Amino acid sequence: MSKGITTRAEDYSQWYNDLVLKAGLADYSAVRGCMVIKPYGFALWENMQAALDKMFKDTGHQNAYFPLFVPKSFLEKEEGHAEGFAKECAVVTHYRLKANPEKKGSLMVDPDSKLDEELIIRPTSEAIIWNTYKDWIQSYRDLPLLINQWANVVRWEMRTRLFLRTAEFLWQEGHTAHATSEEAIEEAKRMLEVYATFAEQFMALPVIRGVKSASERFAGALETYCIEALMQDGKALQAGTSHFLGQNFAKAFDVKFLNKENKQEYVWATSWGVSTRLIGALVMAHSDDQGLVMPPKIAPLQVVIVPIYKGEDSKPVIDARANDLIAELRAAGIRVKYDDNDNTRPGWKFAEYELKGVPVRLAMGLRDLENNVVELARRDTKEKQQVSIDGLNGYIVKLLDEIQQNLYNNALKYREQHITPVKTWDEFVSTLNEGGFVSAHWDGTAETETAIKEKTKATIRCIPLNNPPEEGKCILSGKPSKERVLFAIAY
Amino acid sequence: MSKGITTRAEDYSQWYNDLVLKAGLADYSAVRGCMVIKPYGFALWENMQAALDKMFKDTGHQNAYFPLFVPKSFLEKEEGHAEGFAKECAVVTHYRLKANPEKKGSLMVDPDSKLDEELIIRPTSEAIIWNTYKDWIQSYRDLPLLINQWANVVRWEMRTRLFLRTAEFLWQEGHTAHATSEEAIEEAKRMLEVYATFAEQFMALPVIRGVKSASERFAGALETYCIEALMQDGKALQAGTSHFLGQNFAKAFDVKFLNKENKQEYVWATSWGVSTRLIGALVMAHSDDQGLVMPPKIAPLQVVIVPIYKGEDSKPVIDARANDLIAELRAAGIRVKYDDNDNTRPGWKFAEYELKGVPVRLAMGLRDLENNVVELARRDTKEKQQVSIDGLNGYIVKLLDEIQQNLYNNALKYREQHITPVKTWDEFVSTLNEGGFVSAHWDGTAETETAIKEKTKATIRCIPLNNPPEEGKCILSGKPSKERVLFAIAY
Numbered sequence: 001m002s003k004g005i006t007t008r009a010e011d012y013s014q015w016y017n018d019l020v021l022k023a024g025l026a027d028y029s030a031v032r033g034c035m036v037i038k039p040y041g042f043a044l045w046e047n048m049q050a051a052l053d054k055m056f057k058d059t060g061h062q063n064a065y066f067p068l069f070v071p072k073s074f075l076e077k078e079e080g081h082a083e084g085f086a087k088e089c090a091v092v093t094h095y096r097l098k099a100n101p102e103k104k105g106s107l108m109v110d111p112d113s114k115l116d117e118e119l120i121i122r123p124t125s126e127a128i129i130w131n132t133y134k135d136w137i138q139s140y141r142d143l144p145l146l147i148n149q150w151a152n153v154v155r156w157e158m159r160t161r162l163f164l165r166t167a168e169f170l171w172q173e174g175h176t177a178h179a180t181s182e183e184a185i186e187e188a189k190r191m192l193e194v195y196a197t198f199a200e201q202f203m204a205l206p207v208i209r210g211v212k213s214a215s216e217r218f219a220g221a222l223e224t225y226c227i228e229a230l231m232q233d234g235k236a237l238q239a240g241t242s243h244f245l246g247q248n249f250a251k252a253f254d255v256k257f258l259n260k261e262n263k264q265e266y267v268w269a270t271s272w273g274v275s276t277r278l279i280g281a282l283v284m285a286h287s288d289d290q291g292l293v294m295p296p297k298i299a300p301l302q303v304v305i306v307p308i309y310k311g312e313d314s315k316p317v318i319d320a321r322a323n324d325l326i327a328e329l330r331a332a333g334i335r336v337k338y339d340d341n342d343n344t345r346p347g348w349k350f351a352e353y354e355l356k357g358v359p360v361r362l363a364m365g366l367r368d369l370e371n372n373v374v375e376l377a378r379r380d381t382k383e384k385q386q387v388s389i390d391g392l393n394g395y396i397v398k399l400l401d402e403i404q405q406n407l408y409n410n411a412l413k414y415r416e417q418h419i420t421p422v423k424t425w426d427e428f429v430s431t432l433n434e435g436g437f438v439s440a441h442w443d444g445t446a447e448t449e450t451a452i453k454e455k456t457k458a459t460i461r462c463i464p465l466n467n468p469p470e471e472g473k474c475i476l477s478g479k480p481s482k483e484r485v486l487f488a489i490a491y
Numbered sequence: 492m493s494k495g496i497t498t499r500a501e502d503y504s505q506w507y508n509d510l511v512l513k514a515g516l517a518d519y520s521a522v523r524g525c526m527v528i529k530p531y532g533f534a535l536w537e538n539m540q541a542a543l544d545k546m547f548k549d550t551g552h553q554n555a556y557f558p559l560f561v562p563k564s565f566l567e568k569e570e571g572h573a574e575g576f577a578k579e580c581a582v583v584t585h586y587r588l589k590a591n592p593e594k595k596g597s598l599m600v601d602p603d604s605k606l607d608e609e610l611i612i613r614p615t616s617e618a619i620i621w622n623t624y625k626d627w628i629q630s631y632r633d634l635p636l637l638i639n640q641w642a643n644v645v646r647w648e649m650r651t652r653l654f655l656r657t658a659e660f661l662w663q664e665g666h667t668a669h670a671t672s673e674e675a676i677e678e679a680k681r682m683l684e685v686y687a688t689f690a691e692q693f694m695a696l697p698v699i700r701g702v703k704s705a706s707e708r709f710a711g712a713l714e715t716y717c718i719e720a721l722m723q724d725g726k727a728l729q730a731g732t733s734h735f736l737g738q739n740f741a742k743a744f745d746v747k748f749l750n751k752e753n754k755q756e757y758v759w760a761t762s763w764g765v766s767t768r769l770i771g772a773l774v775m776a777h778s779d780d781q782g783l784v785m786p787p788k789i790a791p792l793q794v795v796i797v798p799i800y801k802g803e804d805s806k807p808v809i810d811a812r813a814n815d816l817i818a819e820l821r822a823a824g825i826r827v828k829y830d831d832n833d834n835t836r837p838g839w840k841f842a843e844y845e846l847k848g849v850p851v852r853l854a855m856g857l858r859d860l861e862n863n864v865v866e867l868a869r870r871d872t873k874e875k876q877q878v879s880i881d882g883l884n885g886y887i888v889k890l891l892d893e894i895q896q897n898l899y900n901n902a903l904k905y906r907e908q909h910i911t912p913v914k915t916w917d918e919f920v921s922t923l924n925e926g927g928f929v930s931a932h933w934d935g936t937a938e939t940e941t942a943i944k945e946k947t948k949a950t951i952r953c954i955p956l957n958n959p960p961e962e963g964k965c966i967l968s969g970k971p972s973k974e975r976v977l978f979a980i981a982y
Contacts, residue, residue, distance in 0.1 A: 039553035062530035086588040095647040097577040156586040
């Protein structure tokens with residue numbers, strides 16, 4: 001196959017699009033800003049979902065499902081929330097079509113079906129969920145309420161990019177209710193740690209745990225915790241957020257509970273979410289000019305076996321040995337594919353699975369089998385070696401772990417090389433141009449933050465958790481600062 | 492606890508609502524016609540999803556995800572399809588809200604954000620998917636294309652009922668593309684059989700496999716295969732459909748492929764779906780006046796253990812024995828809960844888990860433990876017995892299978908007693924009043940079908956597969972008929 005992938009050096013952004021499209025992760029759709037997640041991309045998402053869902057359940061959460069629609073008046077109730085989302089809301093105004101009398105075969109919106117109140121397609125579900133929680137929470141005995149939802153949401157973005165920013169995307173949103181502020185903050189931090197663990201252990205993606213500056217907070221939150229990752233082009237990507245919402249939504253929707261002292265009190269809240277955007281992060285963190293590089297733990301396929309037939313006689317011999325091996329690998333829980341399609345040649349298949357980022361490729365030829373070996377190729381290092389068939393199963397299990405760890409180590413090394421402390425404005429600007437996180441003093445005001453963003457496009461990605469105190473001067477205003485924060489150009 | 496459940500004899504419909512609400516399966520929402528699926532109901536849906544998803548994958552299907560929105564012009568392309576769904580479409584017309592200048596704190600639809608073309612929230616996804624398949628299919632080598640999607644859909648129904656008929660519901664929709672008519676028909680039948688197997692083996696719900704009459708077909712289909720179940724009130728419920736779509740959508744969206752003879756040909760299609768409606772069927776098929784009765788294979792909880800504490804000393808002893816047992820049960824893959832909540836009494840818990848339909852309840856008291864026994868109660872038969880703790884694990888594994896089979900047998904017996912062949916119109920009407928399926932001759936015309944529906948509210952539920960030929964006369968028109976069909980009043 002001819003891959004036709006733009007290299008990263010040529011055009012990073014085009015390289016990304018080429019990979020997503022050609023490796024079969026996603027496709028553009030006819031609907032502005034919406035994408036189609038193709039089977040290979042969806043299988044990846046399913047693996048990510050399964051790992052996250054287990055972590056949510058292990059921390060006591062249950063799944064539920066709330067309506068797609070949010071009445072406009074609900075969105076209005078929490079003022080900051082309303083302001084934050086109003087500009088990107090898809091609005092349902094009618095509920096029926098009818099035949100267009102002026103054009104045969106065409107349909108028109110039936111004006112008689114206008115809704116009394118417009119319905120917003122959920123951009124996030126705090127409003128509809130807190131309106132429901134009002135009926136579910138009466139006493140401290142009903143708390144904590146720990147609920148998660150897997151759903152589609154719509155935010156009408158003007159500029160969209162496959163996975164990274166689409167009008168509709170898939171995500172999970174946790175919405176929890178607590179009796180005290182402390183418990184809610186603890187929950188928000190716990191779920192941030194779940195996200196960080198997932199990113200690092202499953203996606204092989206090192207992340208920085210931190211909190212957002214006030215102006216980067218979720219609309220309606222008192223504190224937004226986040227994990228930030230670094231892509232190979234030096235841009236940062238917000239990989240997940242967990243919000244402490246205080247009593248804002250409880251007050252907006254009048255959700256009170258009788259506490260242990262028998263007094264009515266507003267409920268404390270969190271919400272937290274990650275989305276299909278993580279797939280974009282995965283692509284940009286590990287892949288290369290030959291294609292995707294999938295971390296084994298969530299790879300849709302972990303091993304592909306390509307038979308190298310020579311003459312008709314070789315097929316039954318190779319197939320039989322392959323089938324034995326596949327049975328062993330499957331028994332060990334490994335996702336393996338045998339590609340014996342005879343419409344394409346081995347070389348084409350090698351390129352195809354390299355593009356798809358399958359961690360381990362085995363090539364099985366007759367002569368190799370006679371010597372009791374196969375050719376094994378690692379996707380991450382591109383190393384090839386002859387490996388004995390005896391004990392191959394155990395070897396592969398270990399190798400997959402090694403590849404997972406290697407991807408993480410590489411990404412971590414890259415990130416550590418790209419966190420640069422700076423002292424002056426000039427240093428700040430020149431370091432930003434080189435990419436990566438820039439650690440700098442900031443005077444803590446939204447004005448300075450905005451001015452920096454306007455001058456450089458850089459935003460404060462986060463104030464790292466456990467940030468060491470350090471006296472300094474703001475890189476722009478020169479005013480006193482007590483700690484460094486991380487700036488970057490971000491996706 | 493006081494259950495406050497209406498009995499079936501009093502008011503079947505209210506009994507159903509009481510069960511769904513009080514057992515915590517679902518709740519009404521503030522959005523007209525939409526429901527909230529509560530954690531217990533969603534856990535049930537997850538178990539159903541997992542079983543179905545495995546069956547889909549085992550038959551070669553892959554999951555993918557397509558946009559929520561269908562441009563109006565796409566819906567128009569297949570005429571029958573458009574007619575079928577136009578009257579129940581939620582329509583997005585704008586993509587932005589703005590502050591209402593006339594009312595502080597309120598939002599209004601921004602008239603400047605009107606879409607050039609309205610977007611329909613998918614009522615089903617044939618249109619958006621076949622528009623995409625156009626780009627994916629060029630040659631017979633791209634076929635068959637076997638794709639499934641788990642998604643939410645919206646059909647603006649005027650009268651809604653929890654699970655049975657809601658404006659938004661969750662479902663899966665398979666959309667497959669084939670090179671020949673025969674293959675497509677085979678696929679439609681294969682998936683009907685998957686649904687029937689799922690209903691019978693997992694939901695303990697016997698179903699009749701059949702085809703719909705022309706007027707009951709899916710909008711855009713050439714043939715609709717269906718499974719029909721019978722509820723305890725004698726009404727039928729359509730539990731799943733699988734459609735042979737012929738080349739209708741391929742023609743509407745111009746999807747052609749190069750066949751093996753190197754000629755361009757339109758692609759053949761199927762689609763098939765089941766939804767959260769199945770949960771309604773489950774409730775109505777097995778439950779009783781005390782609450783839900785869950786089939787063990789998909790029950791969110793299969794076993795609940797209630798400790799009967801007497802004095803502080805008994806707690807550590809009972810807890811220790813219970814924890815051992817729970818570890819054993821979990822190791823055997825059983826979903827078990829230990830309810831040691833000390834805010835409620837054992838009697839209250841018994842009633843609660845009876846309401847929730849947990850198949851097996853164990854009560855553990857100190858004296859029982861001294862005798863090395865527990866009290867075991869079956870939800871289906873309400874039998875209680877003392878069972879030895881030795882070998883309890885294996886006993887429960889077998890018992891769960893027995894309960895599953897018993898539920899199926901009871902439902903099957905009920906259904907077999909409620910398929911009544913009739914000869915005359917009077918017999919037809921009186922039998923319909925008693926409930927169940929009525930097997931009768933029909934002249935095959937849509938006119939007669941409509942007339943029967945208008946007179947009795949009965950519809951042709953299906954023409955059973957492998958229906959024996961039988962000469963007869965139509966119960967209404969007296970015209971000749973070659974086979975019997977099944978009529979019923981349906982949900």
